[in-house]
Amino acid sequence: MVPEPQALTLPAGGASLPAGAPSAGVRPTMRRRISLYGMTFALPLLIWQILFFFFPLVFLVALSFWTVRNFAMQPDFDTVNWATMYGRTVFWQAYGTTLALAAAASVLTSLLAFPAAYAIAFKLSDSARRWAIFLMVIPFFTSYLVRVYSWQIFLSDNGIINVILGWVGLGPFPMLNTVLATMIGYLTLSFPLVVLLQLFSLAFIDRTLIEAAHNLRCGRVRTVFEVVIPSARTGLVIAALFAFILSFGDFVSPIYLGGGDPTTLSILITDTTKSGQQWPRAAVIALTMIGTLMVVAFAAVKFAYKGKST
Amino acid sequence: MTKTEVIAKGLTRRALLASGAAALATPMLSRRAFAAPTELTMLAWYGHAEPDIVAEFEAENNVKFVPKYYTGGDNMLGLISQSPPGTFDVILSDAEYVQALNAAGYVEELDPADYALDEYFPEFQQFPGNWQDGKLFSLVTRFGFLGVAYNTDALTEAEAATYNVFWAEKLKGKVGHFDWHLPNLGQMSLLNGNPAPYDIDETAWEAVKEKTMSLRPQIGGFFDYGGTFSSLNDGQMLAFCGIGDWITGVLEKNGAKVRTVIPEEGGLQWSECFSIGKGSQKADLAKKWIQYITSAKGQAKSAQMAAYPALIPNAKGWEVLQAENPDEARRQGMTKDAGNVMDMIRAGRIKYREWPIQQDLETWNDFWSEYKGA
Known part of the structure; x- marks a missing residue:
């Protein structure tokens, strides 16, 4: 017997402030002194960030100024790697391609995920909602690489989809090793996560706003666009941002579903390291990717919280 | 006679002492069986330290190989340069990287008298790159040819007998590249009629680039090892540039x-x-391994490696292979029949894959990236 997934019951009437919470406009007095208790919770995060983000980032920056001689990296301070990479047309082509593909994946995933998240949030019973969430989590149980490889069986010229199309006299349509296949891979990677993030955002919408819209004779579609989406904006934007981040850095889908064509930045990184051990130049590409993601993330967060007090 | 009587009568003091001595001596007699195997580190392409190749040697010498597999020659050089001397006892290298290993002092000198070089075909006894200033630093153990790989349902052998087939209209979007510039651009250079495909001047290099770029609309993808296998296997790609029978x-x-x-x-x-890796603490065992894998028996095994088959330079190895697996010997062209692989080499139809001589490696690699992005 499969046990029914537990918890994750969402509020039916939207979020409400707990009893005793300070009313709007009244700021509680903040404790300025850092207590040992507080540090117990804050320190692991700080240590984690220093160890696994700050130090590697500093090393990556340093590495980008190193040089390579006889296939061995030499500590150095030379801007040649930056000048070389930024002076190459192929780098900017790959940059534009990657940016466009990630943006398209972000929009497409958000559009496809929204109806699913909306239905789960507003149309399903509590029990069905728990199952739906459980089903969205299941894909994470298997390796992304395995899931992408399995798509090859569906998308190849002799694959399952073309065989079925052949039964009705259609095709075969080339799908594998195309941008379409790359996009399917991106969806495989980010769709479940985007649905979940959108769902949590939709679930906390104050239902009284929706009821009020309906009472004021606002149609269902208009309610979605004028009440639901603006109310859930923060979560929807963050979900789209995650789709962008995951797609922007993904190597697996462009190479195994897209056939490495067109070249993305992640593919360019491997190309750069494959010949001549040019890890410093790969570091330049990686830092450019990190910088781009930071700009996009800050812009998205600013847009998500625009007009909201934090 | 009861059991108690047998024990009482049969187990004399002499018998008891003999049994005890035998029991005590057993570990000494079979010490090798109880001793932990000696670990031998091998830096190689995938497959070289797998059981189908090393199991017999491991059992005979109480050795356990600890492989470190790399994904390309540059990756190999990087791994060696970033490891302390002596990390790798045995190093397998593509021929074009051997000189770099020598130049960097990453390998030990070998004594030619230790190996069955006289069993090798003459072309491989003084193999380029293995020797430097009359000293031997590595030993060629297997080789293979790169040509036109094709789907036999889509093309006939006659159609595939020229690199021009890659431009065939029916192969549009169905030609794959093994994603490494050296074999692909070398083949384009051969197509352009360069007798030494990697030793070309600037004019010839420009022509190779132009020819390669003209192939770009035909290309369905750029694949790594696994992708090359799957795209050929499922018929997604019907012809492949840059690979061979391996x-x-x-x-x-x-x-x-x-x-x-x-x-x-x-x-x-x-x-x-x-x-043999520089500074190896087990150089004798490493030498023994190279002796084994370059012997006729080891060579026949190497030719049939499960990961990827190859041709072998040991003439007596051919004989062992023909006796053990005549079909495979015939399939790979390692027979005495006319037109065998040695005849192809002697007819000048085969050129070594090597690093570009008149351009630097980076120039070829940068063009390859541009080609992929085009």
């Missing part, structure tokens, strides 16, 4: 309708060589 041979043996043919413009030769 991939199609594995697929063919498993029933896929793919083959490699050496086209009229000629083929390229890849070669793998074994060396």
